[in-house]
Amino acid sequence: xxxxxxxxxxxxxxxxxxxxxxxxxxxxxxxxxxxxxxxxxxxxxxxxxxxxxxxxxxxxxxxxxxxxxxxxxxxxxxxxxxxxxxxxxxxxxxxxxxxxxxxxxxxxxxxxxxxxxxxxxxxxxxxxxxxxxxxxxxxxxxxxxxxxxxxxxxxxxxxxxxxxxxxxxxxxxxxxxxxxxxxxxxxxxxxxxxxxxxxxxxxxxxxxxxxxxxxxxxxxxxxxxxxxxxxxxxxxxxxxxxxxxxxxxxxxxxxxxxxxxxxxxxxxxxxxxxxxxxxxxxxxxxxxxxxxxxxxxxxxxxxxxxxxxxxxxxxxxxxxxxxxxxxxxxxxxxxxxxxxxxxxxxxxxxxxxxxxxxxxxxxxxxxxxxxxxxxxxxxxxxxxxxxxxxxxxxxxxxxxxxxxxxxxxxxxxxxxxxxxxxxxxxxxxxxxxxxxxxxxxxxxxxxxxxxxxxxxxxxxxxxxxxxxxxxxxxxxxxxxxxxxxxxxxxxxxxxxxxxxxxxxxxxxxxxxxxxxxxxxxxxxxxxxxxxxxxxxxxxxxxxxxxxxx
Amino acid sequence: xxxxxxxxxxxxxxxxxxxxxxxxxxxxxxxxxxxxxxxxxxxxxxxxxxxxxxxxxxxxxxxxxxxxxxxxxxxxxxxxxxxxxxxxxxxxxxxxxxxxxxxxxxxxxxxxxxxxxxxxxxxxxxxxxxxxxxxxxxxxxxxxxxxxxxxxxxxxxxxxxxxxxxxxxxxxxxxxxxxxxxxxxxxxxxxxxxxxxxxxxxxxxxxxxxxxxxxxxxxxxxxxxxxxxxxxxxxx
Numbered sequence: 001x002x003x004x005x006x007x008x009x010x011x012x013x014x015x016x017x018x019x020x021x022x023x024x025x026x027x028x029x030x031x032x033x034x035x036x037x038x039x040x041x042x043x044x045x046x047x048x049x050x051x052x053x054x055x056x057x058x059x060x061x062x063x064x065x066x067x068x069x070x071x072x073x074x075x076x077x078x079x080x081x082x083x084x085x086x087x088x089x090x091x092x093x094x095x096x097x098x099x100x101x102x103x104x105x106x107x108x109x110x111x112x113x114x115x116x117x118x119x120x121x122x123x124x125x126x127x128x129x130x131x132x133x134x135x136x137x138x139x140x141x142x143x144x145x146x147x148x149x150x151x152x153x154x155x156x157x158x159x160x161x162x163x164x165x166x167x168x169x170x171x172x173x174x175x176x177x178x179x180x181x182x183x184x185x186x187x188x189x190x191x192x193x194x195x196x197x198x199x200x201x202x203x204x205x206x207x208x209x210x211x212x213x214x215x216x217x218x219x220x221x222x223x224x225x226x227x228x229x230x231x232x233x234x235x236x237x238x239x240x241x242x243x244x245x246x247x248x249x250x251x252x253x254x255x256x257x258x259x260x261x262x263x264x265x266x267x268x269x270x271x272x273x274x275x276x277x278x279x280x281x282x283x284x285x286x287x288x289x290x291x292x293x294x295x296x297x298x299x300x301x302x303x304x305x306x307x308x309x310x311x312x313x314x315x316x317x318x319x320x321x322x323x324x325x326x327x328x329x330x331x332x333x334x335x336x337x338x339x340x341x342x343x344x345x346x347x348x349x350x351x352x353x354x355x356x357x358x359x360x361x362x363x364x365x366x367x368x369x370x371x372x373x374x375x376x377x378x379x380x381x382x383x384x385x386x387x388x389x390x391x392x393x394x395x396x397x398x399x400x401x402x403x404x405x406x407x408x409x410x411x412x413x414x415x416x417x418x419x420x421x422x423x424x425x426x427x428x429x430x431x432x433x434x435x436x437x438x439x440x441x442x443x444x445x446x447x448x449x450x451x452x453x454x455x456x457x458x459x460x461x462x463x464x465x466x467x468x469x470x471x472x473x474x475x476x477x478x479x480x481x482x483x484x485x486x487x488x489x490x491x492x493x494x495x496x497x498x499x500x501x502x503x504x505x506x507x508x509x510x511x512x513x514x515x516x517x518x519x520x521x522x523x524x525x526x527x528x529x530x531x532x533x534x535x536x537x538x539x540x541x542x543x544x545x546x547x548x549x
Numbered sequence: 550x551x552x553x554x555x556x557x558x559x560x561x562x563x564x565x566x567x568x569x570x571x572x573x574x575x576x577x578x579x580x581x582x583x584x585x586x587x588x589x590x591x592x593x594x595x596x597x598x599x600x601x602x603x604x605x606x607x608x609x610x611x612x613x614x615x616x617x618x619x620x621x622x623x624x625x626x627x628x629x630x631x632x633x634x635x636x637x638x639x640x641x642x643x644x645x646x647x648x649x650x651x652x653x654x655x656x657x658x659x660x661x662x663x664x665x666x667x668x669x670x671x672x673x674x675x676x677x678x679x680x681x682x683x684x685x686x687x688x689x690x691x692x693x694x695x696x697x698x699x700x701x702x703x704x705x706x707x708x709x710x711x712x713x714x715x716x717x718x719x720x721x722x723x724x725x726x727x728x729x730x731x732x733x734x735x736x737x738x739x740x741x742x743x744x745x746x747x748x749x750x751x752x753x754x755x756x757x758x759x760x761x762x763x764x765x766x767x768x769x770x771x772x773x774x775x776x777x778x779x780x781x782x783x784x785x
Contacts, residue, residue: 032643050636050643051662052692055711055739075711076692078617089583089648091660109756128681134775138697138709156697207628258623262703326740505638534739535713539662 032250037481047088047527048507048541051080055534058142058363059512060150062165066517066522068092070150070165070538071532072139077114077353079142079150081165082540084516086433087526089540097168108134113163116154117203117289118159118170120471124156131228131409132237137161141303141362143244145278152252153206153241159180159242160190160201160253172282178289185209188229189287193368206253206284210270211235217259218266218299218323218335236267238293243364245304246257247314247344250288251276254318264325264334270294271282271303271318271340273347288347290413295338297352297405299323305365305374306344310477311395314344321360321379331358333444337423339376339387340405343468350398351406351415356423358385366456372473373420373486377445377458383426384447384458384487390477416486420481432463435498447534448529455490457529457545459513464515464533468545470514496541501515509534520547603627605656605672607685613634615690622659623672625650631675634658635682638667642679665689665712665763691769694761697740699774706774708742708759712732715763719748722756722773733761745776 057072062081069082069089073443076099077106081092082384091097102112104265105122107129113122114136124134137154147170150163178184179195186195191205209229216222228237238255245252251274257267273288296318297335323335335360342349361377367389370372391408397415398404410417421427426447429445441462447469449456454471468490474481496510497503512532527542561674591625605625621634628650636643646757650656656672694708694717710733719729729748733741743759758771 048643049645049662050664052664053711074616075695075709076615077619086646088645091618091662093618093660096616096620096660099615099617108775109758111771111773128775133699134696136698138695156695163570183567241609258698260700260702261698261707262700262705326742536713537666 009480013020025152046537049082049089049336050534050537050539053538054536055509056511056532056538056540059514059530059532059540060142061403061516062142063142063147063515065185065523067149068165069514069530069540070142070144071538072152073538074139074143075194077116077137077139077154078168078535079152079163079165080168081543082541084530085524085526087426087542089530089542092127092166093168095167096138099168100170105134106286113294115158116157116170117201117205118172119199126191128253130207130474132158133310140147140241141243143246145246145251145276148540151244152202154242154255155240157472158206158239158241158255159205160241160251172200172202173204173285174198174282174284175204175513176284177286181289184287184289184292189292190228192287192413200282201518204251204274205271206238206255208238208270208272208287208293208508209235210238210257210267210295212295212359213310214269215268217268219263221265223267223356224535228305233539238270238272242302242362243304243319245316247305247306247316247362249276250274250344251285252304252306252342252344254304256300256302256321258300261326264323264332266299266323266335269296269299269318269320271296271304271316271342288300291347294342294347294349296320298340298348299335299414300340302362303364303376304514307365307367307371307374308443309392309395310371311393313395315350315392316342316344317365318342318375319360319362319365321375322357322360324379325440325485330426333357337385339365339374339418340429341392346399348398349405351392351404351408351418353387353408353418354392354422355385358383358423360385361444363446366447368456368471368473369447369451371455372477373471373481375421375447375456375487377447378441379444381426382429382431382443382460382463384424384445385423386420386423386487388416388420388481391416392478420483420486425483429458429460429467430466430489430492432460432492433495434497434500435463435465441499446512448513448515450515455546457515459510459531461509461511462499462508464494464498464508466493466495466510466529466545467491467544468493471548493543493545495531497533497539507533507535507539515545520544563617567687577776593662604681604683605632605650605674605684606619607670607672608689609685613693617634617663617689618660619663619687621670621672623656625654625656625672627674628652628654628656632656632658633673633675633677633679635671635673635679636667636671636732637671637679637684647675663687663689665767666714691761691767693740693770693772694759696759696772696774701777705747706743706745706759708743708772709740711769712759712761712763715761717743718758718760718762718768719743720758720760720771721754722751722758722771723754725758728752728757731750 007091082089086265103409129495137157140153160194188209240256268373271294298320313328318340322337365374443462447458456469497506533539607623610619612691
């Protein structure tokens with residue numbers, strides 16, 4: 001008998017005895033296919049629902065009591081609604097979830113392809129016929145329009161598609177574009193029907209011609225006329241649909257306008273504006289005829305967050321990540337990040353908050369329960385960034401004769417400095433001792449803040465950790481924030497394996513983090529925080545921060 | 550102890566049952582001793598869980614091979630009692646859900662996601678070892694990769710796959726001739742870059758078929774991508 005085998009037998013014997021003991025806590029060791037004793041994951045480890053596709057595209061709470069969420073599965077595309085009152089989370093669906101419908105598409109190879117906008121034609125075929133190659137939709141950000149309707153951004157086939165999180169069924173909208181006017185040219189929206197047609201579809205196209213003089217891309221090269229648009233005007237076609245938000249009866253959709261991924265080359269960021277009337281059935285929508293495209297101050301907008309000031313003014317906070325390259329390394333960020341502030345009523349870009357070479361994260365901003373600060377994760381670093389929302393309290397901000405956007409970085413004594421944590425002063429998160437070396441894995445972070453109390457949580461993609469944050473905010477909004485005391489790391493929980501080779505097939509690559517609203521043990525039982533993971537497969541896992549086992 | 554083991558397609562048409570191969574030599578004897586010990590433990594446990602030795606069985610799921618979910622229903626001879634649904638990932642048993650079997654012996658864990666790998670599912674009583682379950686492997690069709698971006702200037706495709714493992718095969722869509730293979734890197738890259746200029750230096754078909762092949766041999770349906778600037782390139 002080999003020594004290793006003896007050890008194996010002894011180990012197995014110990015496991016059998018452990019098995020007897022473990023019966024009292026609700027589970028037991030079993031037998032693996034290769035004869036080795038397997039382990040069992042008990043409830044003291046992360047409780048996860050696991051699904052296809054790896055790297056979920058997004059994870060959001062559904063409106064309501066916080067007991068439901070939705071996650072985006074990328075391949076194949078599906079929106080999975082989750083019941084958070086079950087542990088692990090359970091699907092809201094009661095019947096088998098179908099994929100999006102598909103129809104044959106001769107011009108793109110003859111195979112059946114998805115028709116997600118329900119126009120009767122495969123998306124890839126439609127895309128190719130409009131000059132944008134045979135792209136099918138790829139799932140991106142999720143936005144919960146209401147408890148039964150998710151707006152899913154897709155790239156490739158650029159649109160926002162409406163999906164029922166309980167069934168993954170496509171949901172209808174009526175497209176009702178305006179007639180041509182001085183402020184709206186229908187031909188600039190090539191995938192939209194002619195005015196008056198009013199077809200019922202399940203998605204709204206986000207391909208639009210964007211014009212302006214003096215445009216330059218993120219490499220500094222001038223942008224000339226696009227062959228897909230008015231050939232006499234400098235411009236480009238919007239694409240790479242990202243975050244969505246809703247305010248003042250409108251949907252706001254960011255498009256990051258990637259031109260060339262290998263060069264991190266982006267056209268200027270844009271925010272598309274759609275009227276959205278859900279008092280009719282199905283909801284009626286169209287590009288806003290007065291101002292359908294807002295040109296942003298920088299490159300690569302990835303998130304849009306609706307924010308209502310304490311005075312009741314509705315604003316959109318657009319997170320501009322800045323041009324970033326794909327890959328691993330320290331020099332991926334190629335242009336500055338900022339948070340642009342849009343007035344949801346006037347649709348003006350009223351202010352911008354420069355954050356330097358931060359590389360903002362892709363998920364929507366986390367706003368604390370007192371609406372004093374907004375935090376953003378990072379796309380390429382172990383850090384958080386943030387702004388002081390008190391700088392937006394002035395109800396007249398951006399409504400005067402001043403040149404817009406106002407730059408809220410303290411450079412103008414007439415305006416406050418809204419920066420809290422920027423590239424020059426990031427909130428740095430701790431790294432895990434057994435995590436990957438910086439050159440092996442470029443991490444990203446996501447952050448969520450409690451709606452009810454002064455704490456939050458942030459994820460670390462490479463390390464597999466969740467850092468629990470404690471907030472210390474002054475009672476008065478007039479009191480300036482102290483960078484060193486506003487945020488504090490209370491503890492770090494290892495919730496998944498680090499992204500190192502030794503981690504094998506274990507749960508890792510954590511991404512979005514959510515905090516369930518309400519009081520644990522009173523409003524709900526079970527975990528009070530959730531995170532998504534991308535490897536070895538897609539997963540959403542519950543964890544306890546303030547909740548008891 | 551052995552698993553009763555079934556491999557079932559979602560349509561239920563490929564159902565078959567096979568026991569695990571017998572182990573040999575002293576290892577088997579030692580296993581036998583351990584097995585007896587486990588049986589003794591199970592008997593001891595029986596006083597606490599009289600119904601524990603009766604296996605609950607999952608129904609053969611019905612649905613399309615592309616379905617990403619299945620309804621975990623079945624029959625429990627020891628009903629009514631509390632049940633646990635397990636998934637076996639090759640090393641660990643993952644507890645997926647709990648339910649109770651009804652007095653008519655039926656149980657329903659509701660709809661469950663159906664990932665592509667490690668789709669061995671079993672059902673036990675609440676306090677039973679998952680190894681006592683009848684494992685069923687539920688097969689799914691591997692989805693085609695999705696083209697996320699195409700850089701025309703660089704001639705680089707970026708594709709997404711349903712799992713971060715295996716290989717991508719790039720073939721001539723017209724002839725089926727394999728032109729290039731790429732490993733799907735399980736490290737954090739969400740997309741796999743296919744440099745067509747490098748991968749197809751000489752042959753430039755009208756269209757390529759992009760397939761995902763898993764280590765277990767499962768092969769996806771192809772994604773077809775039309776190429777511009779076709780025709781054979783001149784040798785370097």
